[in-house]
Amino acid sequence: MSAQAGAGGIAIGAYHAVPYGGVPAFPQQWTERPHQIGAIPREADCYQHRTAAAALNQASTTGQPTGTHVLTGTAGVGKTQLAALYVRDAWRSGQLDLLLWINANTRAGVVTVYAQAASELLGADSGSPEQAAVTFLAWLEHKAQAQPCRWLIVLDDVCDPGDLRHLWPPDSPYGRTVITTRRRDAALGSGGRRMVPVGLFEPEEAVAYLSSSLSGHGSNESKDTLAGLARDLGYLPLALSQGVAFMLDAGLEAAAYRKLLADGARNLAELLPEQRTLPDDQEAPMAAAWALSIDHANGLRPEGLARPILQLAAMLDANGIPTEVLTSGPALDHLSASARGRHRRGQQQGECTGEQALGALRALHRLNLIDHTPGGIPQGVRVHQLIQRTVRDALAGADYERLVWRAADALTAVWPDIERDTGFAQTLRANTAALMLHGQETLYRPHVHPVLHCIGRSLGKTGQVSAARDYFEELTHTLQQHCGPDHLDTLLARGRHARWRGEAGDASGAADETADLLRDTLRVLGQDHSYTLTTLSNLARWRGEAGDPEGAATATAELLRDRTRILGTEHELTLSTRSNLQYWRGRTGNPADAAAATGELLEDMLRILGPDHPYTLTARSHLAHVRGRAGEPKAAAAATAELLEDQERILGPDHPDTLTTRHELARWHGEAGDALGAASLLTTLLKDRSRVLGPDHPRTLATRSNLACWRSEAGDRESAVSLTEKLLHDMLRILGPHHPYTRIAQANLTRWREQPEGDGTSIPY
Incomplete structure (x- = not known):
């Protein structure tokens, strides 16, 4: 294929004879036609x-x-x-x-x-x-x-x-x-x-081209192998043509060529034909073809900014980069530094603005180097993967590392604390994963970039707790190799792995892991270090979730004394610890006193933190919970309904905390005597938890268990038994026979079979 190869024919328009008028005349001397x-x-x-x-x-x-x-x-x-x-x-x-x-x-x-x-x-x-x-x-x-x-x-x-x-x-x-x-x-x-x-080959067209080109030289590759090669070359006709020529000249099979392409240390130009051996009368290798377009884009207004913003985009996800990332503060700093470099060669000096960054993106769009879709969609900028690789190949080592960090800074700058938009969060994670692939060890020196922790936290906060657990397990191993076992980032990754292990349903394992971590944080950081105190807080939580609320209350009381001494009475972490203490006290048999204390605490939180702070929302959840346990289910239901309205506004309807509040609302409706209402709420919640968290998530399983309980309470024991039989099969597969949720479901099923009038035991969350 030629440098312009790969498209089919087009009927530009029919030529119709007209009887007169509006036509160029043939000159007298023109006898050669056509x-x-x-x-x-x-x-x-x-x-x-x-x-x-x-x-x-x-x-x-x-x-x-x-x-x-x-x-x-x-x-x-x-x-x-x-x-x-x-x-x-x-x-x-x-x-x-x-x-x-x-x-x-x-x-x-x-x-x-x-x-x-x-x-x-x-x-x-x-x-x-x-x-x-x-x-x-x-x-x-x-x-x-x-x-x-x-x-x-x-x-x-x-x-x-x-x-x-x-x-x-x-x-x-x-x-x-x-x-x-x-x-x-x-x-x-x-x-x-x-x-x-005119776009890329369709996948089937790319495979057909590769098969035809290679078979003509006696090479017969499998369809799957060719499909993989087509993906690696981005379905670009020119890349496929030059890739085939290189394979044939080098005597390579497709699998071997794919391994070479996957080697990020190799320059792409080394894996394509030389100028004088290009196929189909092509005039230039891919890199040279794009270099001309980049030069043209860089000369458009705002002059000199198209190349540096394309360099930044080359470090991120080819399938979609949020425009906010490329117009963020760190991105503008990168563009400004590039502009100052040009100023030394006589160009205009000044700090770049977001408007200029958008202008640079539009310049690249006009040259078909990127696809830029204005507006707030998560994948606002798309770049072909081989354009990205060509741009990265042209960077010197020090420039490459600076761009990796700039891109990481840009991602961190726009990453929201509360991820209401799950699509945006997914795009940020995909871009971080691409950056980790391109940056490799760069993000670990001179220190660990925070974006490496952002991706795992985002997974967990958007309900993908098993994925978050697995991510932090892998990150812990990587940090141990790069930084050592006692590095703060290694300890942070261990704590986050324990957290999401617990969120995934293994509270006992999370407690044991956090206890091991605490011994190391005390040794490495000391008893008053903020992360040591955080580890103490996490250990108390997981002990309580594992069935020891008394131990959780005792440990939280000790933590409160330390945080008050170190941080003061009005620090947000001190207030949060007070809230947690009353929650565990409410779980140990003194819910009325806990409700009164939490009410006083909430007044302090509203004054100090404000009504929309996450810790304030958590305290409101705790207050509703302990009031319900204290025998006020209607008040608990009313308070939970108000909290839910605010959480949907602040956190979004799919946030895990919002889903938990819906679960609690169903519980208090049931406790207040409305078993049918509780079952109806849980039926709707089950659909959303299955969609957001997945059908195998422990909280989804808990919703199924409680739905059976409230159907039983409403008099539909047959449905409760049927639901629990199916649920128990899934719990044994997912959680195992010794998990608390499994034991509760087994006990409920036995009770309903032997004593049809018996009530079931519900599960928190």
Whole structure:
């Protein structure tokens, strides 16, 4: 395939005879018809007739007919081959009297061919090319009562719309113009011209091309292997063509070539043919093709910023980067530093603004180097993976490491504390994962970047607790290797692994792991270090969740004394510890006193932290809980309903804390005598917990168990037994026979089978 290879044919428009008017006249001396100026590029080897060709053909023949089609796309998608296929079909079918194929990457190139046409067809003086070009374009204009001339002009590889100023072929019922360009400026689509985007191969087309190309040289690879290679090369026709040529020259099979491509230490240019061995008359390797586009984009306003913002985007996820990341404070600092570097060479100095960063993104978009979708969608910027790799390959070592950290800073800067938008959170995690792949060890020196902890925290906060647990387990092992077992970041990762282990249902294991961690934090950090106190708090929690609320209350009381001594009475962590203490006291048989104390605490929190602070919301949840345990289920239900309304506003409807509050609301409705209402609330909640947390999450299983309890309480014991039988099968598979939830479900099932009038035991959360 050629550098422009990979697209199917396009019917640019039908040529209809008209009885009179509006046609260019044939000159008296023109006897050679049809007449061709310029060579049509030959068809690439193993050319693929793509599904895109049918769509382009439909686009050209529906709606209002236009005389000009602009085929636009990044380098290497097959724009020129698409135009060439159409031209060959039109020429062979006798539809044309005049064909001009023009290499239009400069204005001078266009003027030269126009002047040649004027000389050959009209006898114009070729000594003045600009005047001869004007003469030729004037001849193409409508002429009444003249013999029709059916012409087609291809302006291939237009680099700058300004080069065509006063050189656009005129509209004509007999004339058609095809433009191929990497640009998609608004000026190209004005005047009734139709923009036709040319994209990548479809996966099936890419596999078909690879199979055809390799089988022609005696190589027969499996479809799965070729599909993987097509993915690795990003379905880009030029990359596939040059990749096949490299494989054949090097005697490599697809699997071996894929291993080379996966080696991030290798420069992509080393894995593609050299300039003089390119296939299909291609003029430049991929990197050179994109370098020209990057240079053009970098010269657009705001001058000098397109390249540095593309460098930043090259470190992130090709499938979608939030615009907020590339316009964040750290991103603007990177652009400003680049601008100051240019200032030393005579450019304008100044700090870059968000508006300028957006302008740089639009410049890259205009050159088809990125796809930028304005607005608040999470995947606002998309970049082809090979463009990213080409940009990264061009960076020196120190510059590369600085960009990795800048990208990590940009992600951290926009990462919200409360992740209401789960789609945005997922995009941030995907970008962090890409950065970790590209940055490798850079994010661990000179210290560990906080973004490495952000991704795991985000997984847990959005309900993916098992994934968070597994992430922090892997991060702990990595940090032990890079930083050592006593490094603070290693200790932090261990604590977060224990937390999400507990959230995933293993409270006893979390308690044991946190106890081990506490011994190390005391040894390494000392008893008054903030993380030591956090570890003490976590240990108290997991002991309580594992069935020892008395021990949790005792440990939390000791922690409160230390935090009051170190932080003072009004610090948010001191207030949070007071809230936790009353919660555990309420669980140990003194809920009325705990409710009174929590009410006093809540007044302090509202005054100091405000009504929307997460600790204030937690204290409200604790107050509703202990009031319910103190025998006030209706008051607990009312308070929980008010809390739920605020949590949905502040945290979002899918936040795990919001879902927990809905679970509590169902409980207090049931405790207040409305078993049917409780069952109805849990039925709706079960759908949402299954969607957000997954069907195997312990809290989803708890919702199923409690739904059976309240159906039993409402008199539907048969349904309760049936639900619990199915639930128990899943609990044994997921949690094992010794998990507290499993034992509760087993006890409920036995009770309902042996004593139909017996009540079930509900599960917290």
